[in-house]
Amino acid sequence: MKNKQIILKSRPIGTPTNDNFEFQAIDIPTISKGEILIKSKFISVDPYMRGRMNDSKSYVPPFELGKALDGGVVAEVIESQSSKFQKGDYILGNLPWKIYNQANENKVQKISSLIQKPIHALGVLGMPGMTAYFGLLDITNPQPGETIVVSGAAGAVGSLVGQIGKIKGCRVIGIVGSDEKAGYITHELNYDQAFNYNTCKDLKTTLREVCPNGIDIYFDNVGGTISDAVISNINFGARISLCGQISLYNAKEIPVGPRLQPVLLTRSALMQGFIVKKYAERFPEGIQQMGQWIKEGKIISRENIISGFDNIPDAFLGLFRGDNIGKQIVEIL
Amino acid sequence: MKNKQIILKSRPIGTPTNDNFEFQAIDIPTISKGEILIKSKFISVDPYMRGRMNDSKSYVPPFELGKALDGGVVAEVIESQSSKFQKGDYILGNLPWKIYNQANENKVQKISSLIQKPIHALGVLGMPGMTAYFGLLDITNPQPGETIVVSGAAGAVGSLVGQIGKIKGCRVIGIVGSDEKAGYITHELNYDQAFNYNTCKDLKTTLREVCPNGIDIYFDNVGGTISDAVISNINFGARISLCGQISLYNAKEIPVGPRLQPVLLTRSALMQGFIVKKYAERFPEGIQQMGQWIKEGKIISRENIISGFDNIPDAFLGLFRGDNIGKQIVEIL
Numbered sequence: 197m198k199n200k201q202i203i204l205k206s207r208p209i210g211t212p213t214n215d216n217f218e219f220q221a222i223d224i225p226t227i228s229k230g231e232i233l234i235k236s237k238f239i240s241v242d243p244y245m246r247g248r249m250n251d252s253k254s255y256v257p258p259f260e261l262g263k264a265l266d267g268g269v270v271a272e273v274i275e276s277q278s279s280k281f282q283k284g285d286y287i288l289g290n291l292p293w294k295i296y297n298q299a300n301e302n303k304v305q306k307i308s309s310l311i312q313k314p315i316h317a318l319g320v321l322g323m324p325g326m327t328a329y330f331g332l333l334d335i336t337n338p339q340p341g342e343t344i345v346v347s348g349a350a351g352a353v354g355s356l357v358g359q360i361g362k363i364k365g366c367r368v369i370g371i372v373g374s375d376e377k378a379g380y381i382t383h384e385l386n387y388d389q390a391f392n393y394n395t396c397k398d399l400k401t402t403l404r405e406v407c408p409n410g411i412d413i414y415f416d417n418v419g420g421t422i423s424d425a426v427i428s429n430i431n432f433g434a435r436i437s438l439c440g441q442i443s444l445y446n447a448k449e450i451p452v453g454p455r456l457q458p459v460l461l462t463r464s465a466l467m468q469g470f471i472v473k474k475y476a477e478r479f480p481e482g483i484q485q486m487g488q489w490i491k492e493g494k495i496i497s498r499e500n501i502i503s504g505f506d507n508i509p510d511a512f513l514g515l516f517r518g519d520n521i522g523k524q525i526v527e528i529l
Numbered sequence: 530m531k532n533k534q535i536i537l538k539s540r541p542i543g544t545p546t547n548d549n550f551e552f553q554a555i556d557i558p559t560i561s562k563g564e565i566l567i568k569s570k571f572i573s574v575d576p577y578m579r580g581r582m583n584d585s586k587s588y589v590p591p592f593e594l595g596k597a598l599d600g601g602v603v604a605e606v607i608e609s610q611s612s613k614f615q616k617g618d619y620i621l622g623n624l625p626w627k628i629y630n631q632a633n634e635n636k637v638q639k640i641s642s643l644i645q646k647p648i649h650a651l652g653v654l655g656m657p658g659m660t661a662y663f664g665l666l667d668i669t670n671p672q673p674g675e676t677i678v679v680s681g682a683a684g685a686v687g688s689l690v691g692q693i694g695k696i697k698g699c700r701v702i703g704i705v706g707s708d709e710k711a712g713y714i715t716h717e718l719n720y721d722q723a724f725n726y727n728t729c730k731d732l733k734t735t736l737r738e739v740c741p742n743g744i745d746i747y748f749d750n751v752g753g754t755i756s757d758a759v760i761s762n763i764n765f766g767a768r769i770s771l772c773g774q775i776s777l778y779n780a781k782e783i784p785v786g787p788r789l790q791p792v793l794l795t796r797s798a799l800m801q802g803f804i805v806k807k808y809a810e811r812f813p814e815g816i817q818q819m820g821q822w823i824k825e826g827k828i829i830s831r832e833n834i835i836s837g838f839d840n841i842p843d844a845f846l847g848l849f850r851g852d853n854i855g856k857q858i859v860e861i862l
Binding site: 247254255416419420423432438439440441444450451452453454455456457458459460461462463464465466467468469470471474 | 588749789803
């Protein structure tokens with residue numbers, strides 16, 4: 197039984213590489229009263245982590261150089277000195293990228309009984325699922341018959357947003373980076389239409405064709421020129437939920453583009469940035485509802501699983517190459 | 530007794546000039562049953578009219594080439610064939626730029642008894658006043674102790690926004706284009722601080738100095754680089770009310786600038802465009818409240834009055850030179 201961790205070796209300038217990470221052999225921690233020893237089972241890699249690799253102020257503090265990166269982890273309790281947890285329990289926590297961690301009993305939570313598959317605690321019934329649920333419903337209040345455009349539509353969040361939009365009676369269009377993804381979200385996920393931004397002739401023209409009634413709601417995961425094209429086609433009273441800007445995360449200079457305020461102004465549109473933590477008190481509602489929709493077959497979730505602790509950095513880097521369909525997870529065997 | 534009108538002779542490319550307007554002598558209209566003959570007393574010139582000079586879709590249709598421009602007008606009834614109006618009544622309407630107009634009795638309204646000075650129907654108790662009231666209160670929901678920044682702070686809307694912000698217990702900072710305006714809004718209008726963007730050393734640095742606790746609310750009348758600097762200093766949970774973008778209205782090409790979404794995203798900020806018409810049903814509330822504040826001396830309004838029908842184009846062009854302090858009005862003697 198050996199332990200390992202992944203530390204931030206250097207801060208990336210531009211696109212991160214394997215060189216920014218370092219693997220270290222470490223001891224398995226010992227635990228004292230009120231603590232548990234846990235073994236990581238599923239580790240979540242998420243685009244927002246790119247921001248934490250920079251030394252800049254944001255809504256989460258930056259990763260520290262020379263220390264283990266951290267994020268959402270589902271782990272199994274191996275040993276417990278806590279009355280709250282028993283050996284074999286599955287827990288969810290924000291934990292360092294280590295195979296074995298010790299954790300204070302108050303810093304992690306048992307996976308809710310509403311969540312039947314532990315891996316879902318990192319996806320459809322976890323942070324990405326709650327992001328899709330509240331980021332769409334609370335910010336944009338979709339009405340039947342409205343047109344929703346989702347960028348990054350085959351990703352962890354986007355793949356759920358479109359399905360929720362369909363449940364609400366909207367017409368849903370997905371923008372993706374490959375034909376495989378376009379096929380997946382239209383054939384498997386109930387998206388009305390999808391197109392590949394890498395191969396479509398012209399973004400604005402394509403959007404006008406697939407959205408003949410304009411765009412009422414835009415759920416933005418990517419930013420950049422894709423968002424420019426979408427926003428130029430929004431309707432009066434449109435709502436834009438700003439969830440991610442993955443196309444800009446690796447920019448080396450401050451990205452510039454057409455100014456948006458004139459469009460937002462003349463179309464009385466709303467643009468709202470959010471982080472899902474804001475809705476923490478309402479997560480039980482979101483988990484209950486999403487769980488119900490899964491049972492009813494109205495929401496399909498997919499995890500893109502890579503095996504092996506050593507593959508965590510590459511799984512993370514793959515997010516920026518667009519490797520994943522659905523939620524990217526690393527399984528630790 | 531002679532009549533005149535001002536027509537749109539040509540559409541401006543870039544900054545409009547006198548050449549875009551043409552004066553024409555016309556007959557005084559005759560009226561039939563259900564109509565009134567009115568003489569213009571006060572004509573409003575407003576920045577949003579620049580957009581109507583272009584042949585492009587917006588929230589109001591463009592002015593037509595060869596036809597009289599139109600806008601907010603306070604007029605006196607000269608002759609009435611309507612049971613709703615009597616000679617001597619003052620009315621408010623959206624009317625062509627003519628000295629004499631005929632109007633259908635259902636297309637204009639008597640000035641509300643809540644409005645004691647008719648000129649106020651075009652300013653503090655009219656469109657600009659309602660824009661300030663609802664654009665600030667409804668969109669940004671200011672809380673005591675928060676910091677509000679207003680651009681175009683000495684203009685028709687901006688001069689009111691700051692005063693409403695002070696009534697709500699906020700710290701209010703104004704950005705203006707001259708030292709005279711800065712002095713006016715701090716000495717006369719209760720703004721906490723103001724600075725001249727033409728002479729301050731660096732916008733971002735100046736903003737950091739005058740807003741040591743960051744910016745919670747931005748009421749944007751101008752757009753462009755001023756707004757870039759403000760938005761780079763917003764706090765988590767900030768709200769931006771998009772009222773105008775006067776610095777961009779005369780742009781010949783699509784203006785570009787730093788992308789805003791990353792800032793809005795990481796600071797969970799809201800940006801909302803609006804037009805005041807949306808609040809039409811609540812105007813009585815706004816007029817009543819603003820009128821009350823005027824009586825209590827909490828709101829001071831100022832009109833920048835130019836006399837003479839022939840000066841309308843120049844009064845309009847002056848908006849883009851920053852000539853006016855307060856609401857720009859042309860009085861027809």
